[in-house]
Amino acid sequence: MKITAIQLGHLSVPLKTPFKTALRTVDSIENIAVRIMTDTGHIGYGEAAPTAVITGDTLSSIGGAVKNYIAPQLIGLDIENLEAIMMKLDKVLVKNTSAKAAVDIALYDLFGQYYKAPLYKLLGGFRKEITTDITISVNMPEEMVRDSISAVARGYKTLKIKVGKDARMDLKRLKAIREAVGENIQLRIDANQGWKPKEAVSILRDIEDAGLAIEFVEQPVAAHDFEGLKYVTDHVTFPVMADESIFSPKDALKILQERAVDLINIKLMKTGGIHQALKIIAIAEAYGVECMMGCMLESKLSVTAAAHVAAAKNIVTKIDLDGPGLCSIDPFDGGAIFKGERILLQEIPGLGFTDVPESIFS
Numbered sequence: 001m002k003i004t005a006i007q008l009g010h011l012s013v014p015l016k017t018p019f020k021t022a023l024r025t026v027d028s029i030e031n032i033a034v035r036i037m038t039d040t041g042h043i044g045y046g047e048a049a050p051t052a053v054i055t056g057d058t059l060s061s062i063g064g065a066v067k068n069y070i071a072p073q074l075i076g077l078d079i080e081n082l083e084a085i086m087m088k089l090d091k092v093l094v095k096n097t098s099a100k101a102a103v104d105i106a107l108y109d110l111f112g113q114y115y116k117a118p119l120y121k122l123l124g125g126f127r128k129e130i131t132t133d134i135t136i137s138v139n140m141p142e143e144m145v146r147d148s149i150s151a152v153a154r155g156y157k158t159l160k161i162k163v164g165k166d167a168r169m170d171l172k173r174l175k176a177i178r179e180a181v182g183e184n185i186q187l188r189i190d191a192n193q194g195w196k197p198k199e200a201v202s203i204l205r206d207i208e209d210a211g212l213a214i215e216f217v218e219q220p221v222a223a224h225d226f227e228g229l230k231y232v233t234d235h236v237t238f239p240v241m242a243d244e245s246i247f248s249p250k251d252a253l254k255i256l257q258e259r260a261v262d263l264i265n266i267k268l269m270k271t272g273g274i275h276q277a278l279k280i281i282a283i284a285e286a287y288g289v290e291c292m293m294g295c296m297l298e299s300k301l302s303v304t305a306a307a308h309v310a311a312a313k314n315i316v317t318k319i320d321l322d323g324p325g326l327c328s329i330d331p332f333d334g335g336a337i338f339k340g341e342r343i344l345l346q347e348i349p350g351l352g353f354t355d356v357p358e359s360i361f362s
């Protein structure tokens with residue numbers, strides 16, 4: 001199964017409601033779709049999300065990286081030797097992790113099709129169903145309460161609450177939400193780098209003193225501030241998770257050697273795809289550190305790939321794969337089935353897409 005062409009498309013999907021974090025506000029998904037054609041007629045699909053504030057990747061940088069750097073190196077290579085292809089993909093240019101992720105995902109889709117097995121089975125096959133949280137955007141407390149009640153009514157039992165924007169409001173936000181949803185709903189919080197280390201400790205202690213049980217806090221401080229991350233981890237009782245601080249296996253090694261966090265959020269758009277994500281999973285396993293599989297604002301195309309990885313691995317115990325649940329429409333047939341908080345992997349080879357609209361690539 002040899003690669004004959006790598007094609008780019010534009011994926012535009014309105015969100016149900018604006019997505020707001022301490023870093024940005026977005027109304028729709030405007031992503032790049034990738035399809036890899038082969039001499040056997042098999043097609044692999046992938047997707048890249050241009051999350052400039054986190055990865056530095058933009059629509060035009062992703063398009064340029066795939067078209068001008070990655071595609072020319074990969075045409076003619078055989079899917080059977082996935083390792084050789086991945087070495088080329090890794091070396092052809094540095095960073096550009098979202099562009100690499102889209103291509104890597106499409107390659108793994110083909111890899112699964114070549115071996116006629118669903119990807120999660122080839123990667124370990126630990127389970128075939130996972131349960132995701134849903135994100136509550138950072139807004140005024142009343143709006144966050146309304147969104148939380150609506151999410152619980154739709155069956156979600158874990159809410160990922162965005163905080164870190166106007167720190168003085170964060171305690172009010174969490175108190176209001178906890179009061180509205182009751183004790184049986186799990187709350188995890190994501191500050192998206194919005195706090196300074198001492199501020200984070202003070203807010204988290206206030207949250208603890210108020211008796212507000214939270215499962216963990218994600219990325220309380222700036223991505224580059226590994227010391228600050230450790231300071232927070234050492235001074236609060238809640239588990240601390242690294243998100244924007246960990247892109248590569250080297251980042252994971254450094255942070256875990258320093259015991260700077262308790263948990264890791266792995267996203268294919270940060271790692272450059274599944275190949276590197278598996279290395280981070282192996283490192284985390286060696287340190288006994290549990291992982292969350294997360295996503296950027298992505299459609300079912302790439303979130304299905306993340307779901308396959310998450311389902312395959314025992315150490316991935318937390319799931320934040322709510323991208324498709326935030327979208328107002330699903331343009332694709334096949335892939336994983338997203339039913340509220342439940343994500344079910346299908347017994348179809350590769351990622352299992354049966355219909356991807358041609359219009360995306362024209």
Ligand SMILES: C[C@H](N)C(=O)N[C@@H](CCC(=O)O)C(=O)O
Pocket residue numbers: 021023024051135160190192243294295296297320321322323
């Ligand atoms: C969508 C997911 N639940 C999420 O919150 N992902 C990121 C932010 C993604 C973005 O800004 O596009 C995260 O910080 O965990």
Ligand SMILES: [Mg+2]
Pocket residue numbers: 190192218219243244265
């Ligand atoms: Mg995060």
